[in-house]
Amino acid sequence: MVAGLFTSATYAATHSVSSPDGKLTFQISDDHSQPSYQVTFNNKAVINPSRLGFDFARAPSLRDGLTISSTQRNSADERWQQPWGEAREIRDHHNELVVTLADSQSKQAQYQLRVRVFDDGIGFRYEVAHDSARYITRELTEFAVADSDKATAWWIPARGWNRYEYTYKTTPLHDAAHVHTPFTLKNKDGVHVSIHEAALVDYAAMTLNQRRPGTFISDLTxxxxxxxxxxxxxxxxxxRTIQVGAQATDLLNSRLILNLNEPNKLGDVSWVEPGKYLGIWWGMHIGKNTWGSGEKHGATTERTKEYLSFAAEHGFDGVLVEGWNTGWDGDWFYNGDVFSFTEAYPDFDLDAIAKHGEQVGARLIGHHETSGNVSNYRDQMADAFALYEKAGVRQVKTGYVADGGNIKRIDERGHARFEWHDGQFMVNEYLDNVKLAAKHKISINTHEPIKDTGLRRTYPNWLTREGARGQEFNAWGTPPNPPEHTTMLAYTRMLSGPMDFTPGIFDMSFNGLGDKTNRPQTTLAKQLALYVVLYSPVQMAADLPENYLARADAFQFIKDVPADWEQSIALAGEVGDYVVFARKERKRGKYSGKDWYLGAITDEQARSIDVKLDFLEPGQRFEAQIYQDGPKAEWKHNPYDLSIEKQIVTAQDTLTLKLATSGGTAIRFKAL
Amino acid sequence: MVAGLFTSATYAATHSVSSPDGKLTFQISDDHSQPSYQVTFNNKAVINPSRLGFDFARAPSLRDGLTISSTQRNSADERWQQPWGEAREIRDHHNELVVTLADSQSKQAQYQLRVRVFDDGIGFRYEVAHDSARYITRELTEFAVADSDKATAWWIPARGWNRYEYTYKTTPLHDAAHVHTPFTLKNKDGVHVSIHEAALVDYAAMTLNQRRPGTFISDLTxxxxxxxxxxxxxxxxxxRTIQVGAQATDLLNSRLILNLNEPNKLGDVSWVEPGKYLGIWWGMHIGKNTWGSGEKHGATTERTKEYLSFAAEHGFDGVLVEGWNTGWDGDWFYNGDVFSFTEAYPDFDLDAIAKHGEQVGARLIGHHETSGNVSNYRDQMADAFALYEKAGVRQVKTGYVADGGNIKRIDERGHARFEWHDGQFMVNEYLDNVKLAAKHKISINTHEPIKDTGLRRTYPNWLTREGARGQEFNAWGTPPNPPEHTTMLAYTRMLSGPMDFTPGIFDMSFNGLGDKTNRPQTTLAKQLALYVVLYSPVQMAADLPENYLARADAFQFIKDVPADWEQSIALAGEVGDYVVFARKERKRGKYSGKDWYLGAITDEQARSIDVKLDFLEPGQRFEAQIYQDGPKAEWKHNPYDLSIEKQIVTAQDTLTLKLATSGGTAIRFKAL
Structure with a gap:
């Protein structure tokens, strides 16, 4: 049986705070001594009244019996700089409301809710003042989507074995059961919303559980x-963040997540190096080489030297080498104890490699695969970073491959415990790793990570991470990433921050062409466009050097494109269908800071997109170097047809981009 | 990144045990010191190798490092009697294997796995011998469905706000995320499987979480x-139970769940009374009466006396009266503290009603609605049962209406705690209620219950329960139950045990006819057939007396049909499409034990079904009193067209049943 709802008239306080442009409003009420909030956009409900609060293991719940006892208001309009990023300057413009919730009887303050409303979204957090340690068993924050029966959602399942590495589903919102964030949806008015979180520190990741139709409740891992x-x-x-936009691209242009993070805590971070890299990596994925030792061992001194030379010659900054350390022979996936993080295989001479890198002008990128055994890694971490620092390594890719819920740690009693990648324990573990790396002037690229929540602002050496299905699934995934995958990532995973997707596969026929086999389901032009669309401050050129040399024409774009930006603008797109990004290079090294780049990608539908170039500086002439799908290009059987053209353009021009099925366009606008 | 699987050749012990008919086999292995089991049926895989074990909060996990140290084998072929039920005699015929898992190093036994294989399914349980208290954080039991990409599943979501009260979904098995049991599926070979549990005592309910495609892991609430x-x-x-059948009806004819429960622990239970009842209940659901006091108060002395007289006159055993006790006025749904379980409203005279019932020969059925505040109920429970016992009440309907996860209890520190209906706390609470009721010779009909796991065998006063979307959803549900709902229940919810669905609504037009309004989406004949299809030892005639008097012809079937059976046979059907049951009445009171009954129902498809009557005793002649959809019947606009015919039949005859859209057929075979 269910029962009807009863209401009784009680006095309730309500307070609201709106965005600087007045369009977005957050309202909090203590009706029935039960705090709840709601959100409107252009005077229409986006989030219906939604509960707030906590349950604790031994202390009383903070559910009801709570009244608003005081409020404070602040506002800010500031600009701050990123040491690297998708944009140099970020504007933080918001109005703030701080509400104190007190026990209705004793009048004692229980918690504050701090709410910041920006033009592009809302953030609110609980600030709980109790001075005794507490165990939270549930956070009760709800997100009751308005008119939810008419909303569409894009999502991946939470608490799954494969962490965040799922293809995104497009469903009626009511069919999203238990999802990860960022969780993107579109309501009946076409308003686009993304629910996520910012500054996840010493807390469990929030997943969303649809308990009643349309009402998602925070489900902490x-x-x-x-x-x-x-x-x-x-x-x-x-x-807790709610990004809101009238159109899909508004979500992509939002800087809300960064704005809600704390400023840089590391001080001088000039040692953090964005850039591009190659790797002794793809060969292992397609079976040409092995991580483990033996005849096909990938990580040899000789091959690494060759890669370093090739990298330097073509303007890359580094070379990732996986499988260099002992432990890869045998059941490592089930037993992370086997890994040494300081002992190289005999055929990998770290000193010689470091010296060679210094000579040619490219750095070795380090690799720490834990296979989810974090205690073994923690025991060796300081030595491992010290070793790399000594060898001139400035960047390490870490790996935590293990089933969801199967991160192994040894507890204080000596027992094995099995944790989730996104529980509080691992949230802390990942950040500890980044902090320790910073002491060695090493930056981190985390694979099988905790999701991004904007902590790169506070810890700028946390460069990038995986946290979604990357290119590697095209080597052996079942199935490989579908044509819509990267157009989906742009509106979901990428809202959280940079991703090391590892674009740039040129030989898409390693298992044959067609759609029934493992291969990138894209055209060649789309592989190029991904460098602009999928932002990462370190971008891999994932394929083998010989495949780049075979297509030197296309390779030129990868050699040209930067990985650090002065400015980024999402120009057009719809979730999962297509997206067009323009980005202006940031002045750094060989980059003058004057050129613009454009990336456009589409799903399985070919399409023609008119792009006004009004983002270019007025009066400035540019040579547009256009890499686009050739007239016969289509992803299944003819992915390589690429047309490269040059034309002179200004801000007054409009370009018509013609994208093949799962195609793309990549453009460098070279300032003249 | 994911990694390939590595295997290394280690010595592994495997042991298997098969069903008496040899078709069903359970095999256990300690390969890699990692216990796992698998199941085959007719030599084809049904369950692929699936893990076993536990994680504990402070003690070491029982995951791996475990080796089979000894085995025992037993077998049984016994028959036992139910005091009431869908069948009087049950055959328990199985082979048993008991496997001891020991620490691979210390050789110390860690747990036993006791496995029983019947012709109709498998049960296995862990028997953990450790003598110190432990907190289980996860049970690791997996069910890896073989060829899962080609399987279909029928399911409701677990851990939802509406407990078990959802419509069932039919999906590819891979789309079932987190589900309740019984979980029914059909594999590519047409083999039907139901995963559930038996004898859930002092433990949390097992839900199933599909972690990898096809692999469900136990997720304890x-x-x-x-x-x-x-x-x-x-x-x-x-x-942990796995019922397996070559066809859908095999699941319905399985007695596995009962066989795995302990025998009756209550001794003489002659005071437990199956039967049929009316209620002052439906009037509240359709807004004619109220639970609370006032002009429309349903539970008045006068009305109760009228109902008792009507019940006795028409052969019913009891009358349920809801809203008799104080507390229903106001916000009771959010505050269960308001309920008294001993104080009647002034217009409800329990003594006078009890006396009237005794005079006319029908009993009052008691009602305890907790609105999920179990501490308030527990405080009053003994007094409440004593009061009812004194008034001659033999049966109480309990209610625990509250959102999932919102059962309120007061802990030892005086703090409110919010529990799930199917967590260990409530599992114990429900059973405590039944045990205390037994001391007062009272039987229990639990609403918003823990799911059934066959405990009626051990505690025969636990007569029936809700635990699914019942008839009430047709009064106010959004949407009401669809035409397939009861055909779905037969193969899902009903596999767990009896359900108080409350069939028999005769006025289906209280909100108008058609499919856009709240009303039973069935024909009248289907309402009759539900008395045979949906087994419950207490069956309600849910509608108002005046509606029965207006269709005395149809009402005759409800008056005739028993609620206790000598034998039950599912004759035909497919999950969610249709089902045909034959049941033989059990000798009790006015029932001679000679008549048979048949119920057939269909989903939104009209259909014709040939039924061989070979279940009837050979040579015996029966008058078949056939209540079937009339020629113009269809559920949307013409549900009332009912044809009632009589014909003489024997076991050699075949009847062709013609079912309208969402129609049914109900037959009494009166022995001549």
Whole structure:
């Protein structure tokens, strides 16, 4: 049986705060002594009244019996700089409301809700002042989507074995059961919304569970002992974020997540190096080489030297080498204890490689694969970073491959515990790794990571991460990434931050062409466009050097494109269908800071897109170097047909981009 | 990144045990010191190798490092009697294998797996011998469905706000995310499987989470503090059950769940009374009466006396009266503290009603609605049962209406805790209620219950329960139950045990006819057939007396049909499409034990079904009293067209049943 709802008239306080442009409004109420909030955009409901609060393991819940006892208001309009990023300057323009919730009887303050409303979205967080340690068992924050029966959602499942590495589903919102964030949806008015979180520190990741139709409740990923979050006195939650835009591209142009993170805590980070890299990596994925030792061992001194020379010659900054350290022979996937992070295989001479890199002008990129055994890694981490620092390594790719819920740690009693990648324990573990790396002036590219929540602002050496199905699934995934995958990523995963997708596969026929086999399901032009569309401050050229040399014409774009930007603008697109990005290079090294780049990609539908070039500086002439799908290009059987043209353009021009099925366009606008 | 699987050749022990008919086989292996099991049926895989084990909050996991140290084998072929039920005699015929898993190093036994294989399915349970209290955080039991990409599943979501009260979904098995049991599926060979559990006592309910495609892992509903199960020394889990059949009806004819429960622990249960009842209940659902006091108060002395008289006159055993006790005025849904379980509203005179019932020969059926506040109920429970016992009440309907996860209890510190209906706390709470009721010779009909796992065998006063979307959803559900709902229930919810669905709505036009309004989406004949199809030892005639008097012809079937059976046979059907049941009445009171009944129902498709009557005793002549859809019947606009015919039949005859859209056929075979 269910029962009808009853209401009784009680006095309730409501307070609201709107965005600087007045369009977005957050309202909080203590009706029935039960705090709840709602959100409107252009005077229409986006989030219906939604509950707030916590349950604790031993302390009383913060659910009801709570009244608003005081409020504070602030506002800010500031600009701050990123040391690297998708944009140099970020504007932080918001209005703030801080609401104190007190026990209705005792009048004692229980928590504050700090709310910041920007033009592009809302963030709110709990600030709980209790000074005793508490165990949170549930966070009760709800997101009750308005008119949810008419909304569409794009999502991947939470608490799955494959972490974040799923293809995105497009469904009626009501069919999204338990999802990861960023969670993107479109309501009946065409308003696009993304629910996520910012500044996830010392807390569990928030997943969203659709408990009632349209109402998602925060579902914190628990510790192995069932507790959601272990606090040690006063605590703030991460910011719960709701990005809102009239169109899909508004979400892509939002800087909300960064704005809600703390400023840089590392001081001088001139040692953090964005850039492009190659790797002894793809060969292992397609079976040409092995991680483990033996005849096909990929990580040899000789091959690494060759790669370093090739990298330097073609303007790349580094070379990732996986499988260099002992432990890869045998059941490493099930037993991370086998890995040494300081002992190289005999055929890998770190000193010689470091010296060679210095000579030719490209750096070795380090690799730490834990296979999810974090205790083994932690024991060796300081030595491992020291070793790399000594060898001139400035960047390490870490790996935590293990089934979801199967990160192995040894607890204080010596027992093995199995944790989730996105529980509080691992949230802390990932950040500890980044902090320790910073002491060695090493930057981190995390694979099988915790999702991004904008912490690169605070810890700029956390360059990028995986956290979605990357290119590697095209080597052996079942199935490989479908044509819509990267157009989907742009509106979902990429809202959280940079991704090391590893674009640039030129030989798409390693298993044959067609759609029934493992291969990138794209055209060659789309592989190029991904360098602009999928932002990462370190971008891999993932294929083998010989495949680049075979297509030197297309390779030129990868050699030209930067990985650090002065400015980024999403120009057009629809979720999962297509997207067009323009980005202006940032002045750094060989880059003058004057050129613009454009990337456009489409799903399985070929399409023609008119792009006004009004983002270019007025009066400035540019040579547009256009890499686009040739007239016969289509991804299944003819992915290589590429047309490269040059034309002179200005801000007054419009270009018509013609994208093949799963095609793309990549353009360098070279300032003349 | 994911990694390929590595295998290394290690010595592994495997042991298997097969069903008495040899078709069904369970095999256990300790390959890689990692216990796993698999299941075959007719030599084809049904369950692929699936892991076993536990994680604990502080003690070491029982995951791996385990080796089979000894085995025992037993077999049984026994028959036992039910005091009431869908069949009087049950055959328990199985082969048993008990496997001891020991620590591979220390050789110390860690747990036993007790496996019983019947012709109709498999049960296995863990028997953990550790004598210290342990907190289970995860049970690792997997069910890896073979050829899962070609399987179909029927399911409701687990951990939802509406408990078990969802419409069933039919999807590819891979689309079932997190589901309740019984979980029914059909594999590519047409083999039907239902995964469930038996004898859920002092443990959390098992839900199933599809972690990898096709692999479901046990997901125990946790306590509010995140612990799954709190054990106190040695413990046995409930039986994990896998019912397997070559066709859908095999699942319906399985007695596996009952066979895996313990025998009756209550001794003489002659005071447990199956039967039929009316209620002051439907009037509240359709807005004619109210639970609360006032002009429209349903539970008045006068109305109850009228109902008792009507019940006795028409051969019913009891009358349920809801809203008799104080507390229903106001916000009871959010505040279960308001309910008294001993104080009647002034217009409800329990003594006078009890006396009237005794005079006319029908009993009052009691009602305890907790609105999920179990501490308030527990405080009053003994007094409440004593009061009813004194008034001659033999049966109480309990209610626990509250959102999933919102059962409120007051813990030992005086704090409110919010529990799931199917966590260990409530599993114990429901059973405590039944045990205390037994001391007062009262039987229980639980609404918003824990799912059934066959405990009626051990506690025969636990007569029936809700635990699915019942008839009430046709009064106000959004949407009401679709035409396929009851055909779906037969193959899903009903596999767990009896359900108080409350059939028999005769006025289906209370909100108008058509499919866009709340109303039963069935024909009248289907309402009759539900008494045979949906087994419950107490069956309600849910409509108002005046509606029965207006269709005395149809009402005759409800008056005739028993609620207790000598034998039951599912004759034909497909999941969610249709089902035909034959049941033979059990000798009890006015029932001679000679008549048979048949119920057939269909989904939105009209259909014709040939039924061989070879279940009837050979040589015996019967008058078949056939209540079937009339020639113009269809559920949307013409549900009332009913044809009633009589004909003489024997076991050699075949009847052709013609079912209208969402129609049915109900037959009494009166022995001549």
């Amino acid at each position: 628990p510790w192995s002992d069932g507790i959601a979050v272990k606090t040690n006195g006063q605590f703030n939650t991460p910011w | 946790p306590w509010s503090d995140g612990i799954a199960v709190k054990t106190n020394g040695q413990f046995n889990t409930p039986w």
